[in-house]
Amino acid sequence: MTRQTRAIGPTLTDEQWQRLEKFGVEFHPSAGDLLFVAGEQWYPLVLVDTGWVDIFRPANQWFEETVVASLGDRVFVGELGVLSGQRAFLTARVTEPGRMLRLDRQAIRRVMAEDDELGDLLLRTLWQRRESLARGPAALTLKIVGAARSREVLALRTYAARLELAHTWHDVQDDEELTGHGIGPDDLPVVFVQGEPIPRATPGILAEKLGLAYAEAEDVTVDLAVVGAGPAGLAAAIYGASEGLSTVLLDRVAPGGQAAATSRIENYLGFPYGVSGADLIGQAQLQALKFGVRIFAPCEATALEPSADGVTLTLSDGSRVRARSVIVATGATYRALALDRWADFEGAGIYYAATPLEVKQVAGSPVVVVGGANSAGQAALFLATNGCPVHLVVRGGSVGATMSNYLLERIADDPHITLHVSTQVTGIQGGSALERVTLSTGEVVDCRGMFCFIGAEPSTDWLGEVATDAHGFVLTGTDVPLAEAAVMLGTIGRDPLPFETSVPFVFASGDVRGGSMKRVAAAVGEGSSAVASVHRALAWSPQPTELSLSAASTTPRTSGPARPPRT
Numbered sequence: 172m173t174r175q176t177r178a179i180g181p182t183l184t185d186e187q188w189q190r191l192e193k194f195g196v197e198f199h200p201s202a203g204d205l206l207f208v209a210g211e212q213w214y215p216l217v218l219v220d221t222g223w224v225d226i227f228r229p230a231n232q233w234f235e236e237t238v239v240a241s242l243g244d245r246v247f248v249g250e251l252g253v254l255s256g257q258r259a260f261l262t263a264r265v266t267e268p269g270r271m272l273r274l275d276r277q278a279i280r281r282v283m284a285e286d287d288e289l290g291d292l293l294l295r296t297l298w299q300r301r302e303s304l305a306r307g308p309a310a311l312t313l314k315i316v317g318a319a320r321s322r323e324v325l326a327l328r329t330y331a332a333r334l335e336l337a338h339t340w341h342d343v344q345d346d347e348e349l350t351g352h353g354i355g356p357d358d359l360p361v362v363f364v365q366g367e368p369i370p371r372a373t374p375g376i377l378a379e380k381l382g383l384a385y386a387e388a389e390d391v392t393v394d395l396a397v398v399g400a401g402p403a404g405l406a407a408a409i410y411g412a413s414e415g416l417s418t419v420l421l422d423r424v425a426p427g428g429q430a431a432a433t434s435r436i437e438n439y440l441g442f443p444y445g446v447s448g449a450d451l452i453g454q455a456q457l458q459a460l461k462f463g464v465r466i467f468a469p470c471e472a473t474a475l476e477p478s479a480d481g482v483t484l485t486l487s488d489g490s491r492v493r494a495r496s497v498i499v500a501t502g503a504t505y506r507a508l509a510l511d512r513w514a515d516f517e518g519a520g521i522y523y524a525a526t527p528l529e530v531k532q533v534a535g536s537p538v539v540v541v542g543g544a545n546s547a548g549q550a551a552l553f554l555a556t557n558g559c560p561v562h563l564v565v566r567g568g569s570v571g572a573t574m575s576n577y578l579l580e581r582i583a584d585d586p587h588i589t590l591h592v593s594t595q596v597t598g599i600q601g602g603s604a605l606e607r608v609t610l611s612t613g614e615v616v617d618c619r620g621m622f623c624f625i626g627a628e629p630s631t632d633w634l635g636e637v638a639t640d641a642h643g644f645v646l647t648g649t650d651v652p653l654a655e656a657a658v659m660l661g662t663i664g665r666d667p668l669p670f671e672t673s674v675p676f677v678f679a680s681g682d683v684r685g686g687s688m689k690r691v692a693a694a695v696g697e698g699s700s701a702v703a704s705v706h707r708a709l710a711w712s713p714q715p716t717e718l719s720l721s722a723a724s725t726t727p728r729t730s731g732p733a734r735p736p737r738t
Contacts, residue, residue, distance in 0.1 A: 180246055180247065180296050180300075181292045181295075181296055182245075183245060183292070187288070187289065187292070188218075188220075188245055190286060190289060191218060191247075191282070191289055192218065192220070192272055194274055194278045194279075194281055194282050195218050195272030195273055195274045195278065196272060196273050196274075196275075196278075197270065197271070197272050198271055198272070198273055199268065199269070199270060199271070200222070200265045200268060200269075200271060201265065201268050202265055202266060202267060202268050203264065203265065204264070204265045205262060205263065205264050205265075206224065206248060206263035206264070206265065206271075207259050207262065207263050208229075208259065208262045209228075209229050209258075209259050209260055209261055209262050209312070209365055210258050210259065210365065211258060211259045212256060212257075212258045212259075212382040213253075213256060213275075213276055214249070214252070214253065214259050215249070215253070215273040215274055215275050215276075216247055216248065216249040216253050216273075216274040216278075216279055216293075217247065217248040217249065217263070217271055217272070217273055217274075218247050218248075218271060218272040218273075218274065219242055219243065219244060219245070219246050219247065219248060219269065219271050220244065220245070220269065220270040220271060220272065221244055221269030221270045221271075222243070222244075222265060222267050222268055222269020222270065222271060223241060223242065223243050223265070223266045223267040223269070224241070224242045224243075224248055224263055224264065224265055224266065225238050225240075225241050225242075225263070225264050225266050226238070226239045226240040226241075226242065226248065226261050226262070226263050227239060227261060227262055227264065228260075228261055228262075228308055228309055228311065228312055229261075229262050229365065231365060231366025231367075232366055233363075233366050234311060234366070237308045239261060239304070239307060239308060239309050241266070244269075247293075247296075248263050249297065250297055250300040250301050250304060251297045251298060251300070251301040251335075251460070253276070253279060253297065254279065254294075254297065254460040254461070255383070255460055255466065256382055256383065256465065257336075257381050257382055257383055258380075258381055258382040260309060260312040260313065260337065260365070261304075261309055261312070279293070280463055283461055283462070283463075290461070294457065294460075294461050298457055301335060301337065302335075304337045305335070305336075305337040305338070309337050310337045310338055310339045311339055312337070312364070312365055313331070313336060313337060313338040313339070313362070313363070313364055313381075314338065314339050314340070314341060314362065314363040315327050315328060315331065315338060315339070315340045315341070315360060315361075315362050315372075316340075316341045316343055316354065316359070316360060316361045316362070316363065317340075317342075317343060317359045317360030317361065318342065318343055318359065319342045319532060320519045320520065320532060320603070320604040321359070321360060321518070321519065322517055322518025322519050323359075323360050323372075323373070323518075324340075324359075324360045325518045325528070325529075325532075326373070326374055326518065327360055327362065327372060327373070327374060327377065328340055328528060329424075329425065329528060330374035330377065330378075330424070330425045330468070330469065331377075332449070332526075332528055333424075333425035333426055333427050333431055333449075333452070333468075334383065334425055334426070334456075334468065335453060335456070336381070343359065353368075354368070354370070357371075358370035358371060359371070360372055362376075362377055362380075364377075364380050364381070374424070374425070374468075374469045375469050375488075378467075378468065378469060378470075383466075383467065383468065384467060384469075384470065385419075385421065385467040385470050385486060385490055385492065386490070391417075391493075392480075392481060392493040392494065392495065393416075393417045393418060393419050393492075393493070393494050393495070394411070394416035394417045394418065394494070394495050394496065394709065395407075395408075395411040395416045395417070395418045395419075395494060395495070395496050395497070395498065395702075395705060396418075396419050396421065396482070396484055396492050396494035396496075396497050396498075397411070397418065397419070397420045397421070397497075397498045397500060398421050398422075398472045398484065398497065398498070398499050398500065398501055399421075399422060399428065399499065399500035399501040399502055399630075399681070399683070400420050400421070400422035400425070400426035400427065400428065400466065400468065400500075401426075401427060401428020401429060401430055401431075401500060401502045401681060401682070401694065402428065402430050402451075402452075402455070402681065402691050402694040402695045402698065403428075403500040403502070403680040403681025403682070403683075403694035403695065403697055403698035403701075404420060404422070404428070404498070404500035404680075404681065404698060405420070405426065405452070405455040405456070405458075405459060405695075405698070406455075406680075406694070406695040406696075406697075406698030406699045407498045407500060407680060407698035407699065407701055407702055408420040408459050408464045408466075408698075409455065409458050409459050409462060409464065409699075410698070410699040410702040411464075411498075411702045411705065412459065412462035412463050412464045413462045414702065414706070416702075416705070416706075417463075418462075418463070418464050418465070419464070419465045419466075419467065419492065419494075420459065420464050420465070420466045420467070421467050421468070421470040421471075421472060421484075421486075421492070422466075422467075422468040422469065422470060423468075423469055423470065423471035423472070423487075423501075424468065424469055425468045425469065426452055426455075426456050426466060426468060427448065427449070427452040428452075428502045428681075428682075429448075429502060429503070429546070429627070429682070430448040430451060430452055430691050430694075431448045431449055431452045431524070431526070432448060432523060432524030432525065432526060432546075433447070433448035433524075433525075433526075433546060433549060433691075434447055434448070434525050434526060434527075434549055434550060434552075434553035435447055435448075435549055435552075435553060436448060436451065436691055437577070438575070438690075438692070439451070439691055439692055440692060447526075448526070449526055449527075451691075470486060471486060471487040472484045472485070472486060472487075472492075472501075472633060473485055473486065473487050473633050474633055474635065475497065475633065475634055475635055475637070475674070475677065476635075477674050477675065477676070477677070480495075481493060481494055481495040481496070481676060482494050482495075482496065482497045482674075482676055482677055484497065495676065495709055496676045496677075496678065496705045496708060496709060497676065497677045497678065498670075498678045498679070498680060498698070498701050498702070498705065499631075499634065499637075499645060499672070499677065499678065499679045499680075499683055500679070500680050500681045500683060500694075500698060501629075501630040501631070501683050502627070502629075502630060502681055502682040502683055503626075503627030503628055503629050503630060503682050503683065504627055504628050504629075504630050505523040505623065505626075505627050506623075506625050506626050506627055506628060507623065508541070508596055508623065508625070510596065510597075510598065510599050511598075511599075512599055512600075512601075513599065516599060516601060516604065516605040516621075519603065519604040519605065520601060520604045520605020520606075520618075520619065520620050520621060521599075521605060521620075521621050521623060522620060522621070522622050522623070523622075523623055523624070524622075525540075525549075525550035525553050525554060525622050529620070529622070530553070530554065530557050530559075532619070532620060533554070533559060533619045533620035534557050534558060534559065535557075535558040535559060536559060536618070536619035536620070537559065537560045537561075537562070537616065537617055537618045537619065538554055538559045538560070538561055538562070538618050538619060538620045538621065538622060539561075539562045539564060539596070539608045539616055539618050539620075539621040539622070540554065540561055540562070540563045540564065540621075540622045540624065541564045541596055541621065541622070541623045541624065541625055542564075542565070542623065542624030542625050542626075543565040543566065543567055543570045543573045543574060544573045544574060544624060544626075545573075545574055545575055545578060546624040547563065547565075547574075547622075547624035548563075548570075548574045548575070548578035548579070548581075548582055549578065550622050550624060551563045551582060551585075551588050552578070552581055552582065552585065552588070554622070555585050555587035555588050558587075559587070560587055560589075561587055561588045561589065562589050562591060562608075562610075562616050562618070563582065563588055563589065563590050563591065564591045564594050564595070564596060564610065565590070565591065565592045565593075565594065566593070566594070566595050566625075567592065567593070568592055568593045569592060570590075570592070591610060591612070594610050594611050594612055595610070595611040596608055596609070596610060596611075596621070597609050597610065597611050599621070604619075605618065605619070605620065605621060606618075606619075608621055627682070628643065629642070629643045629644045629645070629682070629683050630683060631643050631644070631645055631683060636673070636674065637672045637673055637674050637677060637679075638651055638652055638655050638672065638673035639685070640685045642685075644683065644684060644685035644686075644687075645672055645679040645683055645684050645685060646672065646673065646685050647667065647669070647670050647671055647672055647678070647679050647684055647685070648667055648668065648669045648670060648671060649667075650685060650686065651667045651671075651672065651673045652673070655673035656673070658673075659673065659675055662675065663675050663711070664711075665711060668704040668707055668708055669700065669701075669703075669704050670684070670697065670700060670701040670704050671704055671708065675708070676708055676709075678701045678704060678705060678708075679701075680694070680697035680698045680700070680701040681694040681697055681698060682694065684697065
């Protein structure tokens with residue numbers, strides 16, 4: 172029987188294949204054997220030396236079995252889940268016996284670490300396969316069902332998009348359509364995983380089902396826990412893992428932070444034509460997986476407790492993550508306007524991001540953008556290019572001091588953008604979703620969406636006694652107040668290192684840190700630089716003292732004056 176291989180993958184030379192084989196364990200499966208099954212976590216990467224394998228979407232009550240790919244000689248079987256830990260959403264079945272080799276998680280990591288050429292080939296192929304599967308029948312293994320302008324549905328779709336999950340979304344139009352699928356209005360949103368419905372689904376529930384949530388059963392003490400997966404956190408995780416630190420990365424929503432909400436970044440080094448925040452974050456995630464970072468989201472840290480052997484993070488579900496060091500890169504929480512019904516319309520007309528996902532909700536309709544900084548200007552231009560008449564509302568009398576000149580010039584030349592200066596939003600109206608916005612000038616704007624970019628508050632409430640400034644941003648290095656620094660000196664025999672907070676072995680980088688530049692490039696630099704201090708801290712041999720490490724958290728929290736640099 173003649174078969175044709177249908178799978179994305181490189182054509183390996185004999186020499187490359189022989190090198191790759193050295194990392195595997197040989198086995199000889201029979202026809203009908205399953206190499207891995209849908210729902211299995213940490214399944215192996217399989218090298219098919221001889222034989223044939225079908226990759227298929229298993230049948231369920233909604234769909235028949237569907238073969239996605241047939242793989243033959245000199246092809247490897249697997250996709251990005253072998254690196255991320257996501258449970259398999261397809262099954263692999265041997266159709267013709269032969270010689271094959273199995274690479275477990277540790278073996279794949281060895282390939283990445285020891286053979287750059289093969290590591291790059293594997294990584295590029297796994298990523299391309301994930302992208303290809305997201306456009307084919309495999310995407311039906313994860314289906315989100317709910318109304319288009321539902322905040323709960325938007326949360327699920329945002330989570331799936333940021334983690335590059337192969338999925339589909341179905342907009343439910345009426346109750347009759349729901350009944351036909353055995354779903355009631357109170358069950359929405361529903362997520363189908365391999366045909367199994369999960370009513371009233373949330374990103375957290377979905378993460379647990381897919382194997383992407385932190386499980387205390389995996390509990391080990393890691394060298395580095397990074398809290399917050401924006402540019403600073405991703406950079407810290409990548410540099411930490413690439414330099415040999417066992418690293419976990421936690422985010423309360425999904426990787427990306429404010430950068431993922433940016434439609435176009437034009438002042439980032441190396442991208443003269445600009446790069447979308449989603450693309451930048453997607454590549455950074457892939458880089459993190461390459462170096463062995465475990466990414467968990469949604470995964471919210473709610474408390475931090477120092478101890479004699481490191482730091483313990485408590486998560487919102489009560490799980491505990493133990494680490495020798497922690498980098499806090501939680502960024503900031505978006506500010507909201509103090510208006511009636513604001514919470515009602517969040518995710519149903521009020522948005523804090525202008526990515527393709529949000530634009531689909533408003534394409535071609537009038538919108539309001541609130542804010543006078545670069546993020547607001549970029550959002551206004553992106554929305555305008557997607558056919559939206561845009562009202563850009565700026566509280567100040569001018570935007571010249573807060574927005575880059577290249578954005579100002581484009582906004583002034585764009586006929587789809589109306590600039591309102593010295594203006595505020597004073598009211599919002601609508602039914603189940605936003606329909607109108609009232610401005611302080613008395614003008615009422617009919618709109619389908621309002622995009623709010625008025626700044627953010629640092630996400631530091633959970634940090635306990637870590638010293639912050641008057642605005643809640645974390646103080647680090649020479650900015651740590653003298654009282655807290657004195658406790659650290661007496662406790663472990665040294666001053667706070669660059670990017671280290673008032674609590675030993677706890678560091679901060681990015682927007683959450685006092686004095687940071689609040690730019691993507693600066694956040695990436697701070698995240699990587701913080702790792703250098705982590706190495707110094709972990710290598711430090713503390714001098715015996717009568718003080719316990721916990722004393723660092725008993726000094727009253729303060730935002731007192733920064734001391735001069737020590738010599």
